[in-house]
Amino acid sequence: MTIKEVAAQLGVSPSTISRALAHPEMLRAETRVRVLETVERLGYQPNLIARDLRRQETRLLYVVVPTLSPFFLDVFRGVERGARETGYAVVMGHTERDVAREQLFVDQVASRRGDGVILVTSSDPTALKVRTKRMPPVVAALEEIKGLHAPAVRVDHHKGAMDATNHLLALGHRLVAHIGGPEKQVIAQHRREGFNETMLQAGLDPTAFPYLSGDYAVAWGERAMETLLTCNPLPTGVFAGNDEIAIGAIRAMSRVGLQVGRDISVIGFDDQRIASLYEPALTTIKVPTEELGYRAILLLVDKLRGNTAEVDIVLPTSLIIRATTGMPRG
Amino acid sequence: MTIKEVAAQLGVSPSTISRALAHPEMLRAETRVRVLETVERLGYQPNLIARDLRRQETRLLYVVVPTLSPFFLDVFRGVERGARETGYAVVMGHTERDVAREQLFVDQVASRRGDGVILVTSSDPTALKVRTKRMPPVVAALEEIKGLHAPAVRVDHHKGAMDATNHLLALGHRLVAHIGGPEKQVIAQHRREGFNETMLQAGLDPTAFPYLSGDYAVAWGERAMETLLTCNPLPTGVFAGNDEIAIGAIRAMSRVGLQVGRDISVIGFDDQRIASLYEPALTTIKVPTEELGYRAILLLVDKLRGNTAEVDIVLPTSLIIRATTGMPRG
DNA sequence: TTGAAAGCGATACCAT
DNA sequence: ATGGTATCGCTTTCAA
Numbered sequence: 266m267t268i269k270e271v272a273a274q275l276g277v278s279p280s281t282i283s284r285a286l287a288h289p290e291m292l293r294a295e296t297r298v299r300v301l302e303t304v305e306r307l308g309y310q311p312n313l314i315a316r317d318l319r320r321q322e323t324r325l326l327y328v329v330v331p332t333l334s335p336f337f338l339d340v341f342r343g344v345e346r347g348a349r350e351t352g353y354a355v356v357m358g359h360t361e362r363d364v365a366r367e368q369l370f371v372d373q374v375a376s377r378r379g380d381g382v383i384l385v386t387s388s389d390p391t392a393l394k395v396r397t398k399r400m401p402p403v404v405a406a407l408e409e410i411k412g413l414h415a416p417a418v419r420v421d422h423h424k425g426a427m428d429a430t431n432h433l434l435a436l437g438h439r440l441v442a443h444i445g446g447p448e449k450q451v452i453a454q455h456r457r458e459g460f461n462e463t464m465l466q467a468g469l470d471p472t473a474f475p476y477l478s479g480d481y482a483v484a485w486g487e488r489a490m491e492t493l494l495t496c497n498p499l500p501t502g503v504f505a506g507n508d509e510i511a512i513g514a515i516r517a518m519s520r521v522g523l524q525v526g527r528d529i530s531v532i533g534f535d536d537q538r539i540a541s542l543y544e545p546a547l548t549t550i551k552v553p554t555e556e557l558g559y560r561a562i563l564l565l566v567d568k569l570r571g572n573t574a575e576v577d578i579v580l581p582t583s584l585i586i587r588a589t590t591g592m593p594r595g
Numbered sequence: 596m597t598i599k600e601v602a603a604q605l606g607v608s609p610s611t612i613s614r615a616l617a618h619p620e621m622l623r624a625e626t627r628v629r630v631l632e633t634v635e636r637l638g639y640q641p642n643l644i645a646r647d648l649r650r651q652e653t654r655l656l657y658v659v660v661p662t663l664s665p666f667f668l669d670v671f672r673g674v675e676r677g678a679r680e681t682g683y684a685v686v687m688g689h690t691e692r693d694v695a696r697e698q699l700f701v702d703q704v705a706s707r708r709g710d711g712v713i714l715v716t717s718s719d720p721t722a723l724k725v726r727t728k729r730m731p732p733v734v735a736a737l738e739e740i741k742g743l744h745a746p747a748v749r750v751d752h753h754k755g756a757m758d759a760t761n762h763l764l765a766l767g768h769r770l771v772a773h774i775g776g777p778e779k780q781v782i783a784q785h786r787r788e789g790f791n792e793t794m795l796q797a798g799l800d801p802t803a804f805p806y807l808s809g810d811y812a813v814a815w816g817e818r819a820m821e822t823l824l825t826c827n828p829l830p831t832g833v834f835a836g837n838d839e840i841a842i843g844a845i846r847a848m849s850r851v852g853l854q855v856g857r858d859i860s861v862i863g864f865d866d867q868r869i870a871s872l873y874e875p876a877l878t879t880i881k882v883p884t885e886e887l888g889y890r891a892i893l894l895l896v897d898k899l900r901g902n903t904a905e906v907d908i909v910l911p912t913s914l915i916i917r918a919t920t921g922m923p924r925g
Numbered sequence: 926t927t928g929a930a931a932g933c934g935a936t937a938c939c940a941t
Numbered sequence: 942a943t944g945g946t947a948t949c950g951c952t953t954t955c956a957a
Contacts, residue, residue: 278944280946281942308728310728311934312707313706314648316936319936357688358687376640398640399596543872544873607927609950613953614926626927645952647933648949650952
């Protein structure tokens with residue numbers, strides 16, 4: 266069913282059909298009604314591909330996330346909210362932290378299937394073919410992309426990590442360990458640096474416990490905590506690189522009869538949904554995920570509208586005190 | 596940068612460029628190398644919109660999920676695996692259980708922005724404009740769509756609910772209550788029916804406790820359990836409509852000092868990731884989510900290849916016994 | 926092996 | 942207010 270067939274049915278020209286749909290005010294009321302009725306009756310839907318080609322825009326935006334964790338979904342939620350407000354449709358692709366797949370989605374947009382793309386934490390940003398390939402309009406969320414001059418909306422992981430560490434120190438902890446996320450990931454690095462810096466400022470040795478760097482999974486948290494539990498003295502406070510690691514650490518503790526918040530305090534990062542659901546509820550650093558996505562898409566739409574400013578928004582984190590941190594024993 | 600410009604640069608025709616990219620074997624080796632080098636150097640990427648229009652296919656598939664819960668993401672994961680195997684790209688849209696938004700994505704595909712779409716649990720399937728609007732190739736996942744003759748790959752919720760209830764009965768429970776999900780949702784209905792039927796078969800009254808129907812959130816589980824805790828006698832076993840409800844129920848119990856698995860047994864449904872992470876780990880019914888998505892996309896691709904068989908695949912669930920169910924006290 | 930040209934379906938400019 | 946038509950960028954048939 267094409268626009269021509271509808272036009273033929275009505276004995277009008279394709280232009281009239283097109284106008285009835287896009288600029289109804291241009292038609293005589295009678296014509297408009299007649300056309301729209303027929304369109305409805307025939308169930309005609311314009312071929313968007315043809316329209317996109319002609320208009321040179323799709324009003325479709327892509328969001329690319331590294332994993333399907335609840336964390337990124339929250340970001341996506343914010344993006345969708347902004348998309349609705351600005352009249353864009355948005356679809357999501359996920360890369361499983363595989364640069365090739367990330368490139369695939371970027372290429373989809375570069376090849377005009379979308380008007381722009383939000384990259385939420387490029388896995389290994391430097392691997393993106395920003396030089397050889399044409400880049401579509403991009404906004405980076407959560408982390409800037411090196412070598413790419415794209416607006417970014419980020420979170421101050423460094424500051425968040427300092428807040429987390431300071432919370433532990435303020436409670437009186439002196440034996441504090443850090444369980445880090447993926448070593449190569451910029452975010453994980455910032456968090457570690459925040460920890461190191463705070464410890465140093467307090468005159469404490471950030472390397473008093475083994476260097477622990479893994480991924481962002483519960484299993485890693487468990488293994489890392491097992492390592493810490495072989496230390497003498499034991500740490501009294503643990504700053505986990507994210508909530509999942511924190512949960513893993515707590516699990517490892519309870520297996521040997523240690524109680525979190527009393528024997529050892531644990532603080533996470535992100536404030537994922539599970540953080541408040543877990544028993545006991547996790548003390549953590551809240552990352553404004555939804556807001557992040559929302560800001561990112563507004564930035565993108567702004568860019569598409571011709572605004573070329575090099576923006577770099579940094580959103581604040583906040584400390585959420587729940588039940589897994591307390592004063593050190595004795 | 597269009598194909599013409601590249602062609603002009605090289606002094607060949609656009610056809611040659613097109614062939615170098617799509618059917619390299621048709622070109623003389625020398626020409627091919629020359630073209631591909633230039634393409635690479637200029638960073639030329641074909642306009643997919645134009646290609647799609649000409650080829651009348653996109654090799655892009657849509658997946659539409661109602662919410663961004665981990666449950667549906669698992670389904671999406673399966674879809675992606677199948678897509679990679681069959682050479683399709685996949686994007687995801689989510690509807691927040693809003694039919695209008697579901698329609699929007701279906702329309703995207705009907706309007707040729709994609710070749711087909713997988714609908715994971717249409718919110719209110721009957722509301723989809725299957726009559727007035729042209730429907731693109733559709734496969735239903737998790738739940739069939741009434742009024743739409745689409746292949747479906749589903750899960751036997753009824754049987755799963757019977758297994759859940761029977762597990763409780765086999766442990767010796769006689770005072771068993773059900774906390775249901777959204778009343779209007781087909782899935783929730785099937786689960787309740789499975790519960791009712793099993794109770795009846797065992798000579799027990801499925802309506803001995805208040806009729807509880809809400810949504811699939813933790814908060815609802817808490818409220819529902821608070822209601823149950825006002826009953827006399829208390830239930831000794833609770834079959835929750837999904838894992839989140841189960842967690843809510845357990846939280847309500849612990850607030851009044853009741854221990855799950857000992858004072859009251861609770862079984863969930865879905866086996867979401869949180870089920871094994873929770874403390875204590877949830878006894879539940881596993882839904883093969885990833886498999887569901889995988890089967891769905893294979894079905895869709897099959898359909899796109901011209902196979903018109905009316906398939907209806909039903910996947911089995913399985914009982915996962917963990918720590919929240921035990922024998923009734925005394 | 927390569928080139929010329931038609932055509933995919935819609936839109937928007939230029940006429941009338 | 943409506944119609945005719947060029948055009949978007951690519952693919953593919955037909956011809957050479």
